[in-house]
Amino acid sequence: MGDIKDLIKTLHPLERKIVPLLRQTSVFSELVNKSDLKEVEVMRALQWLQSKEVLKIKEDVKEVLVLGENGKKALTKGLPEKVFLNTIKNKAKLLDKIKQETGLSIQEINACIGVLKSRAAIHVGKGMVITITENGRKLLERGSLEESLLKRISLEELDISKLKDEEKFAFENLKKRKDMAKAVIKKEWFIILSDIGKKIVTTSLGSDKTIEKLTPAMLKTGSWKNKEFRAYDIKAKVPKVFGGKRQPYAEFVEEVRQKVVEMGFKEIWGPIIELEFYNFDALFQPQNHPARTWSATYRIKEPKYGRLPAKKIIQAVKAVHENGGNTGSTGWQYKWSEKIASQLMPRAHDTAISPRFMAQDIEIPGKYFSLVRCFRPDVIDATHAVEFNQLGGFVIGKDLNFKHLLGLLKDFVIEMTGAKEVKFFPDYFPFTEPSVQISAKHPEFGWMELAGAGVFRPELSEPLGIKEPVIAWGFGIDRLAMLRLGVSDIRDLFSQNLEFLRKSKKVQV
Amino acid sequence: MPTIEVSYKDLCNLIGKKLGKEELEEALMYVKGEIDEWDKDNDLLKIETADTNRPDLWSAEGIAREIKRHLKLGKDNIPKIKKSGIKVIVDKNLAKIRPLTVCAVIRGLKITEDVLSQMIQLQEKVCETFGSKRREVAIGVYDLHRVTSPIYYKGYGLTELKFVPLEFSKKLNLRQILAQHPKGKxxxxxxxxxxxxxxxxxxxxxxxxxxxxxxxxxxxxxTKDTKDLFIECSGFNFKFLVPALNVICMALVDRGGKLESVEVQFPDKKMITPDFSEKSIKFDFEYVNNRSGLNLKNEEIEKLLKKAGYSVKGNKVFYPAYRQDIMHAVDVIEDIIIGYGYNNIEPESIDFNFQGSMTLINKFSSTVASIMMGLGAQEVMNYTLTNKDILLKKMLVSMNVIEVDNPVSMNWVVFRTWVLPGLLEFLSKNTNKEYPQQIFEIGEVVVRDDSAETKSRNPIRIVYCLASKDATFTNAKQVLEFLFDSLGITYVIDKTEHPSFIKGRCGRVKVKDKKVAYIGEINPQVLENFGIEMPVAGFELNLTDLYEVIRK
Structure with a gap:
C-alpha cells in the first residue's frame, strides 16, 4: 500500500479528477463527458498516468456511419419514393398533381420514378398518369432496406465493418443519393488498467493538500509552510530548447586561426577580388601558364582591370618573367604584359596575399598567415567546391634553410593534429623550390597528407625587394574539418540544414 | 597532377630490378611520385606525379630513367644522332597561324604493346598538360615508310584539300573534319x-x-608492325617545342630506337632538329649549403649531382637536353636534396618566436559572435558567391554587383553585396524545422569601389534574423540594442524606406553619424518570394565601418 500512497502524492489535479472516474468507464469520450474537462486535458492526464504505469491507452480507429442533411429529413418524412407512393396509394394521379401534393423537387420526382420503375412498384400510363402496382403496395407496407438502415444509424453507432450484407447494399444505395449518409473515421481511446491502476481507482485519494506550483504570493505569506509539494515525474520528456551556437565549421576555422596565432603567426589579409598580378605574376607564374586559363580560374565581367602597384615592382617583375632580371634565373623568355597583370579575378589561392605583404615594409624576421576564402570554377563534387577556405602563410628570416622548412612543417602538423609520426615527400609548387609535402599519422584518422611548403623562388622574392629566404606553407584545413565534423561532402561544411546545426557537437581542431 | 599508367613488369624491366612495394614507394620519391592505384591482376600501376613541369617523367621510360640512375643501376642513354636525310619545308603562309615545327626520325624500334601504350600516353600528357591542351604543343607520329621527303608544312583553305582522318574511312575536306571529327570538335x-x-x-x-x-x-x-617513325611537334614557341620533342625522342631511345635528325627549312632560317646538346646553368657549392642547411663537402655534392643526372665543370652544372624546368640554381639544389633524401634530414625548428595576432577586425567579429550566442542565436555560414535571383530579385532590390564571367553553376554567379538574402534563403530551406528560428551570420561581402586598387572592398557584416510567429521590429531592436550595449556603443535609428522591409517598420542605424545598419521587419512579398510562411525581423550591420568609428 506504501506504493499507492507515494503514487497518489505525485498526482496532478487533472489526474486526481480522472482516476476515480476510471471505476465507471474505460472509454475516453465518456471520461470527457463525465469529467467536465476538455479533451486535451483528459488526454494529458491519461498520458501522465500511462507514464506512471497506472494504465495503458489503446487507440481504436473505425469507420462509422452518420446521417447527412437529406438523411435526417427522410427520417421524419420518409424517403421521397415512400412519399411518392403514399400519394397514389388509393388513386392513380397525374405527375403534375403528384408534384404538387408531395412538394418534391423535379430531381427528386425523377429519381423516384427511376427507383420505383426499376422495382416495378408503379406503372406510368398515357398522359403521365401514374398508378401503384401490387409490388408498390407491398413495398409501402414492408418499408425499404434503406429506410431501416437510416433508422438504425439514427439510433446507434454503426461500425461499417460490422454491417450485414443487406445493410451494406442499402448503404451503397444511400451513398449514391445526395447527402443521405456517409462513413466517417472515428478515433476512440480505451483505457486498460494495470494492476496498480486497478488498486488506485478503488483507493480513496483523500483531499489534495499538495502544492502544485510555488508562487510569489506563497513565499510572501509563507503559506507553503507545512505543506507538501506534488512530486513530479522527473523522468518525463520535456520539450526541446535550442541555445545559441556557433556554426561548427566556422568554429573550427576560428580555432585553427587561434592555434596559428598561438604559434606566433601574425594574420595578414587581402581582397577577394584580386589583381592577377598578385595571384599569378608576382608568384612567377608565366602569363601563358595553363593555370591561367578560364577553366582553371574565375574571370569577372566587370570591372576588368585594377591598379597595379609601384612602377619599381612592376619593372622588376616584368624583367624576371622576361629574362630573369638580376636573380640569376633564365626567366620564362616571353614578352610580359602589364595589361594581363592588371586584370581582376576572384582570388584563386591564399598565396596571392603573400606578395602583397612582401612588397610592403614587413617586419623581418617574421611569421605571417592568412585564412581566407578562395574561388575556382571547379567541377563540383564531394571534395571540390567553387568556394573554400585556405590556410597558408610564410616565414621570413635571414638564415632560414631547407631544414627549417622541414622543422616548420613538422612542428605545425604536430601542433595542429597531435600526430607523432610524420613523413616528408618531394613535391612541386610553381612558386617554391625546393618543395615539400608532409604526411602525418593523425591519432584518429591515420596517415594523411596535411600540408605543403617550400622556399619561395628568388624570382618571386627578389623583385619584391626581399633578399632573405622566405618559407611559404599551406595547410589543408577542409579535409581535416570534414573528418572532424563527420561530413563526407565538402558542401556540408556550409550546411543549410538547421537541424544539423542545432544538433551539432562542439568540435576541436 | 599527371597520373601515369604503366605496367609494373615493364617498369621493373626498364629499371633493371624488381622492386617490392616499399622499395617502389621509396624510389618514386625521386620522381615526386606516389602509387595512386595498383591493379595487380591486370598489371596496371597508376603513379601520380606531382611535378607538372617535368614532362620527361610522364612515361614508364622517364620514371625508370630517373629511378635507375638514383639507384645506381645504370646511366642515361646518350643518343648518337645520325642524319636521316628527311627534309621539312615550312611555308611562310603559316607565319601568323601556327608557324613553328621541330621534327625527328626514330629507326629500328621494336614496338611492343607497352612501347605503343607509353608512347601514346606520353604524347597525350605532353600535349594536354605541358602543351596547354595542344595550344602550345601538338605532336604527330607517323610511319616513316608511308612518307616521302620533302615534307611540306603549309596552310590550306578549308575546301582546298581532302584526306581520311584517323579512325575514319572516307575522305573529308578540312571544313568537314572540323565539323564532324571528334577531335575537330x-x-x-x-x-x-x-x-x-x-x-x-x-x-x-x-x-x-x-x-x-x-x-x-x-x-x-x-601499329606494332611499324619500325621507323617520323615525329613532328608544332606550335609557336621553341621553348615548348624543343623539350617536347626531346622528351618523346628520349623515351623511344630508351626503348632501343636510333635517333636521326631532320632538316627543317623555315622561310628565314634552317634548323637541324632535334638538338640533344647538354645545357648548363651557373652554380655555386656554397649556395647549396646555404639553401639546404646541409653541410655537404664538394665531393658529396658532386656525387649527388651525378645521381640526379648532372655534371659539374667549373662554376657551371650541365644537364640533359630533355630537362626544360631548370631556370635557376635553386632547381638544381632541390634535385640534390631529393637525392640526399628528405627523410634523411633532421628537421630544425625555427627559433625566433613572436607574439602572434589576428587581424583586428577578425578579433572584433569573434567578440560579436560570442555576444550573439549569448542571445541564443544559431550561427550559419554561407558562400560569398550567390546568384542574382536570391541576392536581388527576391529581395526586390537592384544593386551594382560583381559577376563572374565563367560560372560553372547558375547557383554561384555573383558575389554577395549583402548577407541578408543568404539568411532568408537558409530560412526558406528550413521551413519544416521547429520555430522560432533565430540565426546569424558574420561574413565578408564584395562591394564595388572604384577608388580601391582592386575596384572593390570587402567589409564584414553581421546579419541577424528571427523567424517566429511573434517576430516583430521590437525583437530585432532588442537584439541590436543588447549587442550595442555589450560593446558600449550608443546609436540612433532614423526612419527609412527599403524595398526588402515593411514600410514604416524599417530603420537606418547610425553610430557617430556613420550609417552602419538596416533594421526592420521583412517585407511579406520578400517572404513570399522565398516561400517563408513565418514573419521575419532582423538587421544587417557593417562591422568594418562600426569598428572604424568606435576606434576613433
Missing part, C-alpha cells in the same frame, strides 16, 4: 578564324596531318 577552337589551316603534306601529296587537330589515317597510324 574538341580542338577546332584553336584554329578559329584562321585564314589558312596548317597541314603536313609530303612530296607525293599524301597528307600527314592537320595539326593541332588530327593525323591522317594512312600515314599517321602507328
Amino acid at each position: 574538341e580542338y577546332g577552337y584553336l584554329l578559329e578564324k584562321a585564314e589558312k589551316y596548317p597541314i603536313f603534306i609530303d612530296k607525293k601529296g599524301e597528307v600527314l596531318s592537320m595539326p593541332p587537330i588530327i593525323n591522317s589515317d594512312y600515314t599517321g597510324k602507328v
Whole structure:
C-alpha cells in the first residue's frame, strides 16, 4: 500500500479528477463527458498516468456511419419514393398533381420514378398518369432496406465493418443519393488498467493538500509552510530548447586561426577580388601558364582591370618573367604584359596575399598567415567546391634553410593534429623550390597528407625587394574539418540544414 | 597532377630490378611520385606525379630513367644522332597561324604493346598538360615508310584539300573534319578564324596531318608492325617545342630506337632538329649549403649531382637536353636534396618566436559572435558567391554587383553585396524545422569601389534574423540594442524606406553619424518570394565601418 500512497502524492489535479472516474468507464469520450474537462486535458492526464504505469491507452480507429442533411429529413418524412407512393396509394394521379401534393423537387420526382420503375412498384400510363402496382403496395407496407438502415444509424453507432450484407447494399444505395449518409473515421481511446491502476481507482485519494506550483504570493505569506509539494515525474520528456551556437565549421576555422596565432603567426589579409598580378605574376607564374586559363580560374565581367602597384615592382617583375632580371634565373623568355597583370579575378589561392605583404615594409624576421576564402570554377563534387577556405602563410628570416622548412612543417602538423609520426615527400609548387609535402599519422584518422611548403623562388622574392629566404606553407584545413565534423561532402561544411546545426557537437581542431 | 599508367613488369624491366612495394614507394620519391592505384591482376600501376613541369617523367621510360640512375643501376642513354636525310619545308603562309615545327626520325624500334601504350600516353600528357591542351604543343607520329621527303608544312583553305582522318574511312575536306571529327570538335577552337589551316603534306601529296587537330589515317597510324617513325611537334614557341620533342625522342631511345635528325627549312632560317646538346646553368657549392642547411663537402655534392643526372665543370652544372624546368640554381639544389633524401634530414625548428595576432577586425567579429550566442542565436555560414535571383530579385532590390564571367553553376554567379538574402534563403530551406528560428551570420561581402586598387572592398557584416510567429521590429531592436550595449556603443535609428522591409517598420542605424545598419521587419512579398510562411525581423550591420568609428 506504501506504493499507492507515494503514487497518489505525485498526482496532478487533472489526474486526481480522472482516476476515480476510471471505476465507471474505460472509454475516453465518456471520461470527457463525465469529467467536465476538455479533451486535451483528459488526454494529458491519461498520458501522465500511462507514464506512471497506472494504465495503458489503446487507440481504436473505425469507420462509422452518420446521417447527412437529406438523411435526417427522410427520417421524419420518409424517403421521397415512400412519399411518392403514399400519394397514389388509393388513386392513380397525374405527375403534375403528384408534384404538387408531395412538394418534391423535379430531381427528386425523377429519381423516384427511376427507383420505383426499376422495382416495378408503379406503372406510368398515357398522359403521365401514374398508378401503384401490387409490388408498390407491398413495398409501402414492408418499408425499404434503406429506410431501416437510416433508422438504425439514427439510433446507434454503426461500425461499417460490422454491417450485414443487406445493410451494406442499402448503404451503397444511400451513398449514391445526395447527402443521405456517409462513413466517417472515428478515433476512440480505451483505457486498460494495470494492476496498480486497478488498486488506485478503488483507493480513496483523500483531499489534495499538495502544492502544485510555488508562487510569489506563497513565499510572501509563507503559506507553503507545512505543506507538501506534488512530486513530479522527473523522468518525463520535456520539450526541446535550442541555445545559441556557433556554426561548427566556422568554429573550427576560428580555432585553427587561434592555434596559428598561438604559434606566433601574425594574420595578414587581402581582397577577394584580386589583381592577377598578385595571384599569378608576382608568384612567377608565366602569363601563358595553363593555370591561367578560364577553366582553371574565375574571370569577372566587370570591372576588368585594377591598379597595379609601384612602377619599381612592376619593372622588376616584368624583367624576371622576361629574362630573369638580376636573380640569376633564365626567366620564362616571353614578352610580359602589364595589361594581363592588371586584370581582376576572384582570388584563386591564399598565396596571392603573400606578395602583397612582401612588397610592403614587413617586419623581418617574421611569421605571417592568412585564412581566407578562395574561388575556382571547379567541377563540383564531394571534395571540390567553387568556394573554400585556405590556410597558408610564410616565414621570413635571414638564415632560414631547407631544414627549417622541414622543422616548420613538422612542428605545425604536430601542433595542429597531435600526430607523432610524420613523413616528408618531394613535391612541386610553381612558386617554391625546393618543395615539400608532409604526411602525418593523425591519432584518429591515420596517415594523411596535411600540408605543403617550400622556399619561395628568388624570382618571386627578389623583385619584391626581399633578399632573405622566405618559407611559404599551406595547410589543408577542409579535409581535416570534414573528418572532424563527420561530413563526407565538402558542401556540408556550409550546411543549410538547421537541424544539423542545432544538433551539432562542439568540435576541436 | 599527371597520373601515369604503366605496367609494373615493364617498369621493373626498364629499371633493371624488381622492386617490392616499399622499395617502389621509396624510389618514386625521386620522381615526386606516389602509387595512386595498383591493379595487380591486370598489371596496371597508376603513379601520380606531382611535378607538372617535368614532362620527361610522364612515361614508364622517364620514371625508370630517373629511378635507375638514383639507384645506381645504370646511366642515361646518350643518343648518337645520325642524319636521316628527311627534309621539312615550312611555308611562310603559316607565319601568323601556327608557324613553328621541330621534327625527328626514330629507326629500328621494336614496338611492343607497352612501347605503343607509353608512347601514346606520353604524347597525350605532353600535349594536354605541358602543351596547354595542344595550344602550345601538338605532336604527330607517323610511319616513316608511308612518307616521302620533302615534307611540306603549309596552310590550306578549308575546301582546298581532302584526306581520311584517323579512325575514319572516307575522305573529308578540312571544313568537314572540323565539323564532324571528334577531335575537330574538341580542338577546332584553336584554329578559329584562321585564314589558312596548317597541314603536313609530303612530296607525293599524301597528307600527314592537320595539326593541332588530327593525323591522317594512312600515314599517321602507328601499329606494332611499324619500325621507323617520323615525329613532328608544332606550335609557336621553341621553348615548348624543343623539350617536347626531346622528351618523346628520349623515351623511344630508351626503348632501343636510333635517333636521326631532320632538316627543317623555315622561310628565314634552317634548323637541324632535334638538338640533344647538354645545357648548363651557373652554380655555386656554397649556395647549396646555404639553401639546404646541409653541410655537404664538394665531393658529396658532386656525387649527388651525378645521381640526379648532372655534371659539374667549373662554376657551371650541365644537364640533359630533355630537362626544360631548370631556370635557376635553386632547381638544381632541390634535385640534390631529393637525392640526399628528405627523410634523411633532421628537421630544425625555427627559433625566433613572436607574439602572434589576428587581424583586428577578425578579433572584433569573434567578440560579436560570442555576444550573439549569448542571445541564443544559431550561427550559419554561407558562400560569398550567390546568384542574382536570391541576392536581388527576391529581395526586390537592384544593386551594382560583381559577376563572374565563367560560372560553372547558375547557383554561384555573383558575389554577395549583402548577407541578408543568404539568411532568408537558409530560412526558406528550413521551413519544416521547429520555430522560432533565430540565426546569424558574420561574413565578408564584395562591394564595388572604384577608388580601391582592386575596384572593390570587402567589409564584414553581421546579419541577424528571427523567424517566429511573434517576430516583430521590437525583437530585432532588442537584439541590436543588447549587442550595442555589450560593446558600449550608443546609436540612433532614423526612419527609412527599403524595398526588402515593411514600410514604416524599417530603420537606418547610425553610430557617430556613420550609417552602419538596416533594421526592420521583412517585407511579406520578400517572404513570399522565398516561400517563408513565418514573419521575419532582423538587421544587417557593417562591422568594418562600426569598428572604424568606435576606434576613433
